[in-house]
Amino acid sequence: MQEAIDRVMVTYGMIAQLSPEAERNLRQAVTSYLATSPETDSDKLAIEGLKFARETAGQG
Known part of the structure; x- marks a missing residue:
């Protein structure tokens, strides 16, 4: 599951800039x-x- 979470975060990071x-x-x-x-x-x-x-982040 960790691999999936990491992929989500990397991909979402390309869509939206998030603060730490x-x-x-x-x-x-x-x-x-x-x-x-x-x-x-x-x-x-x-x-x-x-x-x-x-x-969740309001981008959908």
Whole structure:
């Protein structure tokens, strides 16, 4: 799951500029969200996480 979280954060970082605090908060939110997912495929988790990040940060 860590690989998916890292991919979400790198990809989202290309979309929006976040302060270090906002990045930490978003990483925690994405981690919590993906921890509840029944999905195990890293690619699918990354897609779910990116969708969540966009919605959470108001970019979706």
